[in-house]
Every structure is written in structure tokens, then in C-alpha cells.
Amino acid sequence: MDVLLCAACGHRLTAPVRRLDEIPGPGGRDGLPGPGEARRPPALLPRGRYAVDPLPHGAPFVPAPKDREYDGVVPGGPWRSDARGLLVSAGPRGTYVLHPLDVVALDPHPDVTRHIGCCGPDGERGVNRLCRCGAEVAIAADDCTTAYATRLVPGAVRAVPA
Structure with a gap:
């Protein structure tokens, strides 16, 4: 078991959370809203677990390589399309992915x-989330259009045994 601390x-x-070797896919939630909750997809990870995502995540977004055809699967997580064409994430690699309630x-x-x-x-x-000291430490996704997870940013946090 580990806990993740603000590096600053x-x-x-x-x-306390236990590391998994990879992100196993949706778990933990059924996507149905509870009292006062917005509808959202299932969490990427079950409670009490975390994984390190080797792919880039979130902003900034850059034009997708011209030599690759879009096949419906976008390496590097979230993507967008705008006047520049298909954009892919060039955000941080190695984010610590957790269930938001952890x-x-x-x-x-x-x-x-x-x-x-x-x-x-x-x-x-x-x-979009800060430690109480003001350090930028996490990317929270709590929307009906994205995977439900909180990602702690490598370099801003460190894992230590619980």
C-alpha cells in the first residue's frame, strides 16, 4: 500500500492505495447518479487502487501525425478536432490514475x-486541482463526457509506503 504526497x-x-500494473478499465461505479450527483461514466479504477498511465493525458493538444490514419482509437488519451484537424494529447505522461474518492x-x-x-x-x-500549499498536482475529470478519474501529475507528487 502507498500514499501519494505533494512533492512541494x-x-x-x-x-492508502495499492498499485496495479495497468489500468484495468471501468470499475467501481455503475454510472447511475446518486442523490445530488450528475450522471457520469464508471470510474476508471476501483476504490483503493491506482495505476500509472504511460500515455500522455490532457492539455496541451497537438496536431495528430499526418502519417497515421484515424481508426477511431486515439493513442494518448483525450482528443479533439478543430480547424487544425485531429488533435491528440501531448499532456503529461506517467500520471497516477485514481478513483476520485481516494x-x-x-x-x-x-x-x-x-x-x-x-x-x-x-x-x-x-x-485543475491544487494542493493546499498551492502546487498544481492533479487533473480531475468528473463529467458525463469523460472517464471518471483523478490523475496526479508526475513530478508534483511522490508515492511512499503507507
């Missing part, structure tokens, strides 16, 4: 544009 101040950011004591980012989404932040506009 040492504050505990998670409950993350504790994070504050919303003061830049409100990082909280955009349909019914919650979609996590595609960069770090």
Missing part, C-alpha cells in the same frame, strides 16, 4: 477555464 510540501493527497484535500484551480465540461470538469484543459 509533503501533504498527503490520497488514502484523493483527499485538493482545492479547485483558480483559473475557472480549467473546470469546463458538461456537468463537471472534463479534465482536458490541464491541471
Whole structure:
């Protein structure tokens, strides 16, 4: 079991969690809203577990390589399309992916544009959660259009035995 701490101040950011070798796919939630909740997809990970995602995640987005055809699967997580064509994530690699309820004591980012989404932040506009010391530490996705997860940013956090 590990806990993840803020690299800047040492504050505990998670409950004790056990590392998995890979992201197993949806688990934990059935996607049905509880009292006062927005509808969202199932969580990427069950409670009490975390995984390290080797693929890039979130902002910034860059044009997709021209030599690759879009086959419906976009390596590197979230993608968008705009006037530049298909965009793929060039965000941080190695994010610590957790069930949002295993993350504790994070504050919303003061830049409100990082909280955009349909019914919650979609996590595609960069770090949107801060440690109490003010360090940018996490990307929370709590929207009906994205995977339900909180990703702690490598370099901003460190894992230690619980």
C-alpha cells in the first residue's frame, strides 16, 4: 500500500492505495447518479487502487501525425478536432490514475477555464486541482463526457509506503 504526497510540501493527497500494473478499465461505479450527483461514466479504477498511465493525458493538444490514419482509437488519451484537424494529447505522461474518492484535500484551480465540461470538469484543459500549499498536482475529470478519474501529475507528487 502507498500514499501519494505533494512533492512541494509533503501533504498527503490520497488514502492508502495499492498499485496495479495497468489500468484495468471501468470499475467501481455503475454510472447511475446518486442523490445530488450528475450522471457520469464508471470510474476508471476501483476504490483503493491506482495505476500509472504511460500515455500522455490532457492539455496541451497537438496536431495528430499526418502519417497515421484515424481508426477511431486515439493513442494518448483525450482528443479533439478543430480547424487544425485531429488533435491528440501531448499532456503529461506517467500520471497516477485514481478513483476520485481516494484523493483527499485538493482545492479547485483558480483559473475557472480549467473546470469546463458538461456537468463537471472534463479534465482536458490541464491541471485543475491544487494542493493546499498551492502546487498544481492533479487533473480531475468528473463529467458525463469523460472517464471518471483523478490523475496526479508526475513530478508534483511522490508515492511512499503507507
